[in-house]
Amino acid sequence: MDSSFDSSGIARPLAPVRPLAEAGRPAVARDTQGRAPTRKSRWPARLDLLQSASGLFLAVFLIGHMFFVSSILISHEAFYTVARFFEGAYFLAEPRPWLVSVVVGVVLTVFIAHAWLALRKFPANFRQYKAFSEHKAMLRHGDTGLWWIQLWTGFALFFLGTVHLYGMLTQPELIGPYESADRIWTGSMWPLYLLLLFAVETHGGIGLYRLALKWGWLEGRDPSASRRRLRIAKTLFSVFFLGLGLVSLLAYVQLGIAHADKAGERYVPPRAAVVKLGELEFALSRRPGG
Amino acid sequence: MMTKNTTKGPRALTLRILRSSPSEGVTPHWQDFHVEEAEGMTLFIALNEIRETLDPALQFDFVCRAGICGSCGMLIDGKPGLACRSLTRDLGPVITLAPLPVFELIGDLSVNTGKWMRGTAERLETWIHSTREADLTAVETPMEPELAEAIYELDRCIECGCCVAGCGTLRMREEFVGAIGLNKIARFRLDPRDERSDDDFYQLIGDDTGVFGCMSLLACHDVCPKGLPLQTQIAFLRRKMVASGV
Amino acid sequence: MRIIYTDVLVVGGGLAGLRAAVGARRRGHDVIILSLVPPKRSHSAAAQGGMQASLGNTVKGEGDNEDVHFEDTVRGSDWGCDQDVARLFVHTAPQAVRELAAWGVPWNRIKAGDREVIMDGKRVTLTEGQAAHGLIAARDFGGTKKWRTCYVSDGTGHAMLYAVSDQAVAERIPVHERMEALALIHEGGRCHGAVVRNLVTGELTAYVAKATCIATGGFGRIYRVTSNAVINEGIGAAIALETGVACLGNMEAVQFHPTTIFPAGILVTEGCRGDGGLLKDAAGHRFMPDYEPEKKELASRDVVSRRMEEHIRAGHGVKSRFGEHLWLDITLLGAAHIDGKLREVKEICQHFLGIDPARDLIPVRPAQHYSMGGIRTDARGHARGLKGLFACGEAACWDLHGFNRLGGNSVAETVVAGMIVGENMADFVESAAGELQVSTALVRECLESEQAKLDTLLHGNGTESGAELMRRMQDIMTDKVGIFRTGELLQAAVEELQGLLVRSRRIGLRTRRPGANPELVTAYRVQKMLKLALCVAYGALQRTESRGAHFREDYPRRDDANWLKRTLATWHDDFQTLPTLDYEALDVASMELPPGWRGYGARNAIEHPATAGRAAEIDAIRAAFGHADRFTVQQALMPFDHLIPSRFRGRNARLGETS
Numbered sequence A: 001m002d003s004s005f006d007s008s009g010i011a012r013p014l015a016p017v018r019p020l021a022e023a024g025r026p027a028v029a030r031d032t033q034g035r036a037p038t039r040k041s042r043w044p045a046r047l048d049l050l051q052s053a054s055g056l057f058l059a060v061f062l063i064g065h066m067f068f069v070s071s072i073l074i075s076h077e078a079f080y081t082v083a084r085f086f087e088g089a090y091f092l093a094e095p096r097p098w099l100v101s102v103v104v105g106v107v108l109t110v111f112i113a114h115a116w117l118a119l120r121k122f123p124a125n126f127r128q129y130k131a132f133s134e135h136k137a138m139l140r141h142g143d144t145g146l147w148w149i150q151l152w153t154g155f156a157l158f159f160l161g162t163v164h165l166y167g168m169l170t171q172p173e174l175i176g177p178y179e180s181a182d183r184i185w186t187g188s189m190w191p192l193y194l195l196l197l198f199a200v201e202t203h204g205g206i207g208l209y210r211l212a213l214k215w216g217w218l219e220g221r222d223p224s225a226s227r228r229r230l231r232i233a234k235t236l237f238s239v240f241f242l243g244l245g246l247v248s249l250l251a252y253v254q255l256g257i258a259h260a261d262k263a264g265e266r267y268v269p270p271r272a273a274v275v276k277l278g279e280l281e282f283a284l285s286r287r288p289g290g
Numbered sequence B: 001m002m003t004k005n006t007t008k009g010p011r012a013l014t015l016r017i018l019r020s021s022p023s024e025g026v027t028p029h030w031q032d033f034h035v036e037e038a039e040g041m042t043l044f045i046a047l048n049e050i051r052e053t054l055d056p057a058l059q060f061d062f063v064c065r066a067g068i069c070g071s072c073g074m075l076i077d078g079k080p081g082l083a084c085r086s087l088t089r090d091l092g093p094v095i096t097l098a099p100l101p102v103f104e105l106i107g108d109l110s111v112n113t114g115k116w117m118r119g120t121a122e123r124l125e126t127w128i129h130s131t132r133e134a135d136l137t138a139v140e141t142p143m144e145p146e147l148a149e150a151i152y153e154l155d156r157c158i159e160c161g162c163c164v165a166g167c168g169t170l171r172m173r174e175e176f177v178g179a180i181g182l183n184k185i186a187r188f189r190l191d192p193r194d195e196r197s198d199d200d201f202y203q204l205i206g207d208d209t210g211v212f213g214c215m216s217l218l219a220c221h222d223v224c225p226k227g228l229p230l231q232t233q234i235a236f237l238r239r240k241m242v243a244s245g246v
Numbered sequence C: 001m002r003i004i005y006t007d008v009l010v011v012g013g014g015l016a017g018l019r020a021a022v023g024a025r026r027r028g029h030d031v032i033i034l035s036l037v038p039p040k041r042s043h044s045a046a047a048q049g050g051m052q053a054s055l056g057n058t059v060k061g062e063g064d065n066e067d068v069h070f071e072d073t074v075r076g077s078d079w080g081c082d083q084d085v086a087r088l089f090v091h092t093a094p095q096a097v098r099e100l101a102a103w104g105v106p107w108n109r110i111k112a113g114d115r116e117v118i119m120d121g122k123r124v125t126l127t128e129g130q131a132a133h134g135l136i137a138a139r140d141f142g143g144t145k146k147w148r149t150c151y152v153s154d155g156t157g158h159a160m161l162y163a164v165s166d167q168a169v170a171e172r173i174p175v176h177e178r179m180e181a182l183a184l185i186h187e188g189g190r191c192h193g194a195v196v197r198n199l200v201t202g203e204l205t206a207y208v209a210k211a212t213c214i215a216t217g218g219f220g221r222i223y224r225v226t227s228n229a230v231i232n233e234g235i236g237a238a239i240a241l242e243t244g245v246a247c248l249g250n251m252e253a254v255q256f257h258p259t260t261i262f263p264a265g266i267l268v269t270e271g272c273r274g275d276g277g278l279l280k281d282a283a284g285h286r287f288m289p290d291y292e293p294e295k296k297e298l299a300s301r302d303v304v305s306r307r308m309e310e311h312i313r314a315g316h317g318v319k320s321r322f323g324e325h326l327w328l329d330i331t332l333l334g335a336a337h338i339d340g341k342l343r344e345v346k347e348i349c350q351h352f353l354g355i356d357p358a359r360d361l362i363p364v365r366p367a368q369h370y371s372m373g374g375i376r377t378d379a380r381g382h383a384r385g386l387k388g389l390f391a392c393g394e395a396a397c398w399d400l401h402g403f404n405r406l407g408g409n410s411v412a413e414t415v416v417a418g419m420i421v422g423e424n425m426a427d428f429v430e431s432a433a434g435e436l437q438v439s440t441a442l443v444r445e446c447l448e449s450e451q452a453k454l455d456t457l458l459h460g461n462g463t464e465s466g467a468e469l470m471r472r473m474q475d476i477m478t479d480k481v482g483i484f485r486t487g488e489l490l491q492a493a494v495e496e497l498q499g500l501l502v503r504s505r506r507i508g509l510r511t512r513r514p515g516a517n518p519e520l521v522t523a524y525r526v527q528k529m530l531k532l533a534l535c536v537a538y539g540a541l542q543r544t545e546s547r548g549a550h551f552r553e554d555y556p557r558r559d560d561a562n563w564l565k566r567t568l569a570t571w572h573d574d575f576q577t578l579p580t581l582d583y584e585a586l587d588v589a590s591m592e593l594p595p596g597w598r599g600y601g602a603r604n605a606i607e608h609p610a611t612a613g614r615a616a617e618i619d620a621i622r623a624a625f626g627h628a629d630r631f632t633v634q635q636a637l638m639p640f641d642h643l644i645p646s647r648f649r650g651r652n653a654r655l656g657e658t659s
């Protein structure tokens, strides 16, 4: 009579059965169930950490990325400067677009790693998918809904992000005010960017919020109050970057329309900018190791 | 005990109940029952009235009818909650009631939470593990009062299963231990009388059916009728288990 | 024919049953527990206030020991208890608390230094000593000389039940849930197990065991207004009664708890008053000191309940649409205390009354709460009249509580009795008498006869409604066999109940489903419950005195001369409509504490002829042992060591006590 539910049979896994009790055992149960001989793998812990780390990395990267991309709002030169900066124009003798490819390569790797790690959390089959979506509809619970959004945006990112990254990887030299604007407008990439923008800002915002809850960051004295504040912060985050992204995208689109007839022409910064650039170059080259 | 409400008459309530009887092959279907609302009426009172006057075969589980035993968890308008302490006045005129998902369905609103909970207890070994035999006649080992209170805070779980039913992860992956299981581990981890180390706990919950399976949906935290600090406990445990595992 | 064999069968997964099962299991025997519900849902979980054990850690418990606890218990029982059992109990209770501590119960602990408490409506500062820091704390409870009630906030029963239940899991004791014992299998004065119905499938199974233990809790649900869970229907006690050989003791001793919320009957713990809460009437007047100047709100439960009803009768109740009630005021304890130590109370007030007890008064009125009566056993927990049958916990009349149980003594009893009965069952199983010798013919017969009864209900052409009979019975009990009893009312109750019992033989069902069928369950249970109700009502009618919770307005005095005896009820054949009552005299000559005044309530008992003689004898013994320690004196007065299982014989160490 060792099974605990003779009448119903246990559905959940049981610890291994230990030998029958011997008489007069101590009044406190010992560690009696006997450990499974195999130790548990350390990988689940590592993967969980990596999933979060990759998400965090991407989110932080994207914050920076959005500011760089939106430098178009300052001026064409500003964006040009940023683009050349990443090609190493100010450290090296001349811009090296392959440097961007390397960065893209790194980001792409993290991106794929994150996607792969997160994919473990996807519904594995239709039954699971249905169970969750029914559950969500019935429960109408905020954070459960957020996860569902994250799932779908993540799914979308998989395609949208890949296309974008592939472009950046293969044509790193084609980043610049006109080049980008042409790609967006004349190259008809704007719908993709629009979707990508929405997807990534929602996904990233929710991701960061959930990251904080998942690891218990910023819990403070009153965790439920902190959670309310985090939710607000999350919304502000998404709204801000969406707004910034939309305005920038609009700027690219306008520039793209204006530049449509000269599509394919590379941007050459005006002289003043080159002079300024020279100064900057000078300043930068004096940095140790620069 | 119907009472006259001076301003407007008592509300007519419709209880829309998901009926089923797996043993007889009766598949789930909705059935409406009408009762007149009474002052201070809880779902416990309403359901018993239905059973006494309308359908003696209606199945549901109540034990303490005071919100302390955890028997009466069900989906009330889609949300897991304790029926015995849900006042009808806090609900609309049409109240839908369904059995908790995940658990084995016995019939109508009755599910086998006991079996699931026992399985969890065996799987997670939710008891004090100690190698020392307690000397019952000796003065007990002291414990900091604050620590005792902190343990009780986590010990208050009544195994109602609301968190289980509220967890989307569990709905997808039934082998997930759920918030209740994680909370139990947190409880024993806190208890100095339990001699298990973090490494021991890692053996129990250090995988994707354990703490790493939780996707921080937090419905568990939000539906727990006892207000257990599940959100912070799971996060805490995750940090500890990562520290122990990595 | 489905038969399951085991060494020990424990019917009931509450504190008592679980602890007994763990005890027997640790002695190496196979144990199966049956329960109507998952064990952790048993009503033991509802105990809020605490568990009494004379640890004497806190300042207000200083000087507490077994002797003081013993006296409180015997006085509380109005001398109705078995003093051997009371001794055994007070001796083992500290061990029980400490064992539970080792099993993980997060007992509230003492913090050294100053602490503000409310006593008698006033703020008082208590200073706990450094040596006590971190030891198990205790609170004040009604009817005790010392602060002795160990507690876990106000979820004591919950914490205890979970710890013990987890131990049962650790011991891998199978619990067969949603199983109901319907009858005992017995022959020639020997019990062989039980016929058990699966509440989901309706299937009957015979559980054959060397030792059977009934730990099915109280039977409060024979009353309409009760603090008890809806499963506390006393079927365990009823099936013992139905054997015709085992008997139920003191069934008329029913306790009413002073503070259950009105009108739902949900309990708010005595700890509310222990921690300083006050009872008030419609005018906001604190009335208890008028009646009980000494103990006030903290007199024993029977006294407080009666005074409350008396006060309502005198026209001081608060009128509401459901009837009259009084107020419990805990606002003076402050929100911090309520949030920390009275959380369940707070939740109950919020969810069932929609009020905040830190700001609002709680509407309360007494309700049925505890069954002192039950299956009569000896001090070893062995049922009278049926070998191999044991009983413990609220289902038993081991007779620790006599005619009134002290708050906090019940959960303590469940665990202590579990410890003791577990050992005794193991002894029995290991002894020659414990051999299993049962014929399958007997088992078949029992199964068939139970099946036949169910079939009659399911397929017969009865016309009575079980639910209706149940409601009537509950109303009769609450209206006529309540706090104040009179011969007239009791007579009427007995007659009506007899009528209901006869009608209950003709119950018909609308649902003929054999498995999960709540209507069927109500039907067979009400048949059994009516017998219990009759034992209570008839016992109360016959007992023409007032003792503890049994209060006869027509016989308001305690009558030791005629009634210092225990009622024993048997039910020989199924066609009886009244129990057969016998009486078992309590032996004054062997009492350690001969009858006297309780220290509260009326002081008008009719003395037993042997009391004076025994009192003189005791004085002589005490004088003779002038310098001896308290253990030696006690031993001379009323030896009880032989009743303690050997593993619990050691002396309890205490902070301030070197022995």
Ligand SMILES: Cc1cc2nc3c(=O)[nH]c(=O)nc-3n(C[C@H](O)[C@H](O)[C@H](O)COP(=O)(O)OP(=O)(O)OC[C@H]3O[C@@H](n4cnc5c(N)ncnc54)[C@H](O)[C@@H]3O)c2cc1C
Binding pocket: C011, C012, C013, C014, C015, C016, C017, C034, C035, C036, C037, C038, C039, C042, C043, C044, C045, C046, C047, C048, C049, C050, C051, C052, C156, C157, C179, C180, C181, C182, C215, C216, C217, C218, C227, C228, C229, C231, C232, C234, C235, C236, C267, C269, C369, C370, C392, C393, C394, C395, C407, C408, C409, C410, C411, C412, C414
């Ligand atoms: C609201 C409330 C508060 C209380 N507070 C306190 C307190 O603060 N301090 C204190 O000392 N006492 C208190 N008591 C009393 C105390 O809780 C109970 O007396 C005690 O817990 C009873 O325990 P038990 O193990 O005997 O029975 P229970 O805990 O009632 O368990 C009975 C078990 O028997 C099973 N069962 C019943 N019938 C059958 C059957 N026919 N077949 C199979 N199984 C069956 C049930 O499923 C259950 O598992 C309180 C009681 C109530 C109602």
Ligand code: HEM
Binding pocket: A048, A051, A052, A053, A054, A055, A056, A058, A059, A060, A062, A111, A114, A115, A118, A119, A121, A122, A147, A150, A151, A153, A154, A155, A157, A158, A159, A161, A200, A203, A204, A205, A206, A207, A208, A210, A211, A214, B215
């Ligand atoms: C292929 C693309 C992507 C997919 C499929 C994807 C999918 C997911 C999924 C399903 C989750 C939830 C995991 C969980 O609940 O445990 C998640 C989490 C997260 N994602 Fe993504 N994502 C993608 C890209 C991105 C990008 C570009 C960012 C950067 C903004 C990002 C940031 C995050 C963050 C911060 C989290 C939270 C991490 C965690 O919970 O551990 N993701 N992602």
Ligand code: HEM
Binding pocket: A062, A065, A069, A070, A100, A103, A104, A105, A107, A111, A157, A161, A164, A165, A168, A174, A175, A176, A179, A180, A181, A183, A184, A193, A194, A196, A197, A198, A200, A244, A245, A246, A248, A249
């Ligand atoms: C190192 C890698 C990356 C580089 C070099 C890069 C570069 C750029 C550039 C130059 C633009 C401007 C438009 C264009 O030229 O086509 C742009 C836009 C954009 N990128 Fe990236 N990107 C990188 C990674 C990512 C990733 C991982 C994401 C998210 C999955 C992303 C999302 C976007 C979005 C949404 C826009 C549109 C911005 C807007 O609306 O203003 N990028 N990126």
Ligand code: SF4
Binding pocket: B156, B157, B158, B159, B160, B161, B162, B163, B164, B179, B180, B183, B220, B223, B224, B225, B226, B227, B228
């Ligand atoms: S954690 Fe809360 S919701 Fe979950 S079982 Fe325990 S009490 Fe119920």
Ligand code: F3S
Binding pocket: B166, B167, B168, B169, B170, B178, B179, B213, B214, B215, B216, B217, B218, B219, B220, B221, B234
């Ligand atoms: S709802 Fe489920 S996913 Fe985690 S936070 Fe709660 S257990």
Ligand code: FES
Binding pocket: B061, B062, B063, B064, B065, B066, B067, B068, B069, B070, B071, B072, B073, B082, B083, B084, B085
């Ligand atoms: S019946 Fe006990 S919690 Fe509802």
